[in-house]
Amino acid sequence: MKKVFAMLLTLVGMSLVAYTQVFGQSSSFPVSASIPEGSYGATITGIIYKSPTGPDDWTTIGKVDTMTFGELAEISDVNGKKLGVFAPKDNRYYAIDIGISGGGKPTSFPGITIEWYGDTMGLGDRVGATYKLMTWVSATENTETTIGTPQLVNLPAPGAVNSEASYDGHWMRVYVGIITDPALYGFTDSVEAAKHIFTYTTPAGIYSGTLTVRIG
Amino acid sequence: MKKYIFFLTLVLLVSWNHSAFAQLALEKYRERVDIAPGQTVKRTITLSNRSDKQIFLKAYLKDIKFVQPFDGKKEILPAGSTPYSISKWITVSPESFSIPANSKQIVTYTVNVPGGVKGGYYGTIYFEKSAGKVESITSVGVAISWGYTLFLETRDKIKEARIDGVSFVKDAIQGDITNTGNVLLVSAPTFYVMDEKGIVLSRGTLQNFYLPSGEKTTFKAEISQKIPQGKYILFLSFDFGGVAPLVKEIYFSKTESGAIQILEIK
Numbered sequence: 001m002k003k004v005f006a007m008l009l010t011l012v013g014m015s016l017v018a019y020t021q022v023f024g025q026s027s028s029f030p031v032s033a034s035i036p037e038g039s040y041g042a043t044i045t046g047i048i049y050k051s052p053t054g055p056d057d058w059t060t061i062g063k064v065d066t067m068t069f070g071e072l073a074e075i076s077d078v079n080g081k082k083l084g085v086f087a088p089k090d091n092r093y094y095a096i097d098i099g100i101s102g103g104g105k106p107t108s109f110p111g112i113t114i115e116w117y118g119d120t121m122g123l124g125d126r127v128g129a130t131y132k133l134m135t136w137v138s139a140t141e142n143t144e145t146t147i148g149t150p151q152l153v154n155l156p157a158p159g160a161v162n163s164e165a166s167y168d169g170h171w172m173r174v175y176v177g178i179i180t181d182p183a184l185y186g187f188t189d190s191v192e193a194a195k196h197i198f199t200y201t202t203p204a205g206i207y208s209g210t211l212t213v214r215i216g
Numbered sequence: 217m218k219k220y221i222f223f224l225t226l227v228l229l230v231s232w233n234h235s236a237f238a239q240l241a242l243e244k245y246r247e248r249v250d251i252a253p254g255q256t257v258k259r260t261i262t263l264s265n266r267s268d269k270q271i272f273l274k275a276y277l278k279d280i281k282f283v284q285p286f287d288g289k290k291e292i293l294p295a296g297s298t299p300y301s302i303s304k305w306i307t308v309s310p311e312s313f314s315i316p317a318n319s320k321q322i323v324t325y326t327v328n329v330p331g332g333v334k335g336g337y338y339g340t341i342y343f344e345k346s347a348g349k350v351e352s353i354t355s356v357g358v359a360i361s362w363g364y365t366l367f368l369e370t371r372d373k374i375k376e377a378r379i380d381g382v383s384f385v386k387d388a389i390q391g392d393i394t395n396t397g398n399v400l401l402v403s404a405p406t407f408y409v410m411d412e413k414g415i416v417l418s419r420g421t422l423q424n425f426y427l428p429s430g431e432k433t434t435f436k437a438e439i440s441q442k443i444p445q446g447k448y449i450l451f452l453s454f455d456f457g458g459v460a461p462l463v464k465e466i467y468f469s470k471t472e473s474g475a476i477q478i479l480e481i482k
Contacts, residue, residue: 039241067356110245207354216245216363
């Protein structure tokens with residue numbers, strides 16, 4: 001009996017040794033992944049705001065190179081009363097989006113600045129911008145945080161983002177449109193306010209200008 | 217009138233596409249170059265057109281000025297308008313060019329450093345994609361420009377700073393750092409808190425800064441509230457690159473009530 005027990009013990013012991021040698025060795029499996037460095041770029045999207053049915057009722061015109069506001073028309077209040085203020089016929093404005101594509105965050109943040117120049121006939125006084133930092137919520141949705149009160153874009157770099165810490169994890173959106181309410185931009189004096197809207201006293205003609213988005 | 221208030225009531229979620237930003241890629245956005253008076257430096261920049269359209273670009277120079285709070289905020293100024301401008305020393309070739317879709321272009325810049333210069337000189341080469349055609353109606357063209365900022369520094373530059381005004385404020389130790397050298401100081405400072413046994417209890421980073429010569433900014437190191445009462449050393453390290461980091465040791469104690477007292481600064 002002792003011999004049988006000893007043989008069984010030996011068999012079990014050898015099996016354990018064999019198992020350990022075959023399966024028990026620790027192994028390292030290197031795992032790696034890489035993401036290429038992305039780059040900063042900007043796009044402009046036209047948006048038509050259909051205000052009567054609520055703030056979220058809008059359509060996009062699509063990607064554009066030029067913000068075209070067209071021939072302006074006098075706007076009315078909700079009762080149809082003419083207000084003596086001119087704006088794009090289709091309530092259009094534009095969104096400039098500035099962010100990273102093509103890969104991960106570059107090693108250095110270049111800084112982002114918006115400039116206005118090349119004004120004709122004072123268009124720069126009548127164009128307003130609102131600056132937002134955008135955050136991804138999911139692949140298709142995002143939230144926005146205002147990072148600057150509405151400002152005239154012909155001022156030096158309003159809403160510019162130069163701090164990497166403030167930009168990190170976001171992209172930047174700038175809404176640009178024709179001003180219809182100068183009070184939003186701090187012009188409460190009626191004479192001064194009138195310089196920042198298109199009214200019956202605004203000289204007729206073609207108004208144009210250029211915005212420059214500086215990345216770096 | 218409210219109906220027409222520009223942007224006031226808008227909370228829009230515009231449909232989005234990750235590839236929407238894809239256009240021009242620079243291999244990097246800034247470069248530091250060591251120079252010697254009278255030397256000529258020639259370097260290249262690789263631009264990649266990642267879009268499926270040909271891009272037309274124009275290169276030009278601008279001066280830059282880092283301004284308060286010195287966290288990277290800068291003013292973009294006309295070329296040659298600052299005393300430390302590099303615009304007169306630099307030529308870029310080609311100045312105007314196009315890059316076919318999904319292709320690259322190498323641009324060469326040459327710096328002819330005059331004799332007798334010392335310290336840091338700065339500027340940005342912009343590559344601008346011109347604005348779209350401005351229509352014969354009310355319209356705004358949009359130009360997009362990518363900047364490549366050059367930090368030229370002579371080899372005998374003075375890269376140093378002074379720390380003073382160290383004090384304790386709510387849950388943090390703060391102080392002032394003054395650039396006493398003759399080049400822009402760029403740093404991503406770090407800190408850690410060590411107890412008397414040499415165990416590190418807390419570490420972190422301070423706000424990055426871009427501090428021009430002669431300017432001063434404030435730094436603040438947040439001290440973890442979890443640190444128990446006792447005596448500690450706060451090590452602050454300001455690495456400016458190319459020289460030994462500026463290190464400050466701040467000895468402090470924390471009482472049972474949580475009050476912090478600065479004991480010594482080395």
